[in-house]
Amino acid sequence: MALNLPSKQSPERRRAAEEDVLMREVDDAVRQDQYSDFARRYGKPLVAAVVLGLAAFAGYLYWDSRQEAAMEQRSETLVGALDQLQAGNLDGAVEALAPLEGEGGGAAIQAALVEAGVAMEQGRAEDAAALYGEIAANADAPQLLRDMATVRQVAATFDTIEPAEAVERLQPLAVPGKPFFASAGELLAMAYLEQGKDREAGTLLAAIAKDETQPDGLRSRARQMAGALGVDAIEDVDAVLEDMRAPQGGAGPAQ
Incomplete structure (x- = not known):
């Protein structure tokens, strides 16, 4: 049984194949030169940008961990003050809230509400009204707490x-x-x-x-x-x- 052997390529087809290989090599060389030129021009800025991005991300992670730790600390302070309040130790509750004075955020607002309530319990209506007034005027406080503070401030000063x-x-x-x-x-x-x-x-x-x-x-x-x-x-x-x-x-x- 006869085998069909591939015929020899014609000179034109061989020449076309050689030219195709040559063009690919030229394209590869040009592309490599372009990459090299890009690396020389922009390599250092890109590396610097990557380094800065990583540094910023690391800084955010550090800041976020610090914020979470601070939030946990404020929560523990509030819980400790409420424990003192539940035990009937009003002065101890106010003392426990001292670390939150001057801080912003919800924890400070809640601390001020507790302090105002203690002041009312101790008969210091004027001090309580001042604290309630600060909360009512605090644009950063939730509206619900501002409204509550308004009602309590009016109650504390109703006779005056x-x-x-x-x-x-x-x-x-x-x-x-x-x-x-x-x-x-x-x-x-x-x-x-x-x-x-x-x-x-x-x-x-x-x-x-x-x-x-x-x-x-x-x-x-x-x-x-x-x-x-x-x-x-x-x-x-x-x-x-x-x-x-x-x-x-x-x-x-x-x-």
């Missing part, structure tokens, strides 16, 4: 400020659905009474009494005050009577 000032500060917060509606509303009602606006006070107290999201004790107090002002705050008479009987165990009259 004009009713009009209390009304101005509390009206934006004494709105149904807002977090401090009931606490701000009670104070606002008291300010209305100081101004002789009994109807406004009674209407606001009735709204608090009808708000089922509020604690039962607070609603009961608001209902009684609204009734005393001539405003009906009772929606379900049977439910109110049941609540009134609850502290006595709900037992009916003896047979």
Whole structure:
């Protein structure tokens, strides 16, 4: 059986192949020269950029670890102060919070709230009001804490400020659905009474009494005050009577 042997290449095809190989070698040489030229021109700046990038990344990792460590330390300081507070050691709680004085961030705001609460507990209403005022005016503090501080500051200074000032500060917060509606509303009602606006006070107290999201004790107090002002705050008479009987165990009259 005959084998088909490859025929010899023609001179033209061999010449074309040799030229193709030569062009590839030339391209490789040109490319290598280009890489060498690029390395000579930009090699050092690129190396410097890489080194600086690595240094910046290492610096960030160091900064992040320091920030995390500082946050843990602040948290431990707050926990220690709260432990002292729970134990009834008010002075110890304030002393434990000393490292957080002058610092920014949420931990410092929480520390100021604790200090203000201690001041109120110790009868230092003026000091407490000053701390609450700082928190209320702190644009970096969460709005919820600023609103709470506003309510507590008004409460701490209620006997010394004009009713009009209390009304101005509390009206934006004494709105149904807002977090401090009931606490701000009670104070606002008291300010209305100081101004002789009994109807406004009674209407606001009735709204608090009808708000089922509020604690039962607070609603009961608001209902009684609204009734005393001539405003009906009772929606379900049977439910109110049941609540009134609850502290006595709900037992009916003896047979």
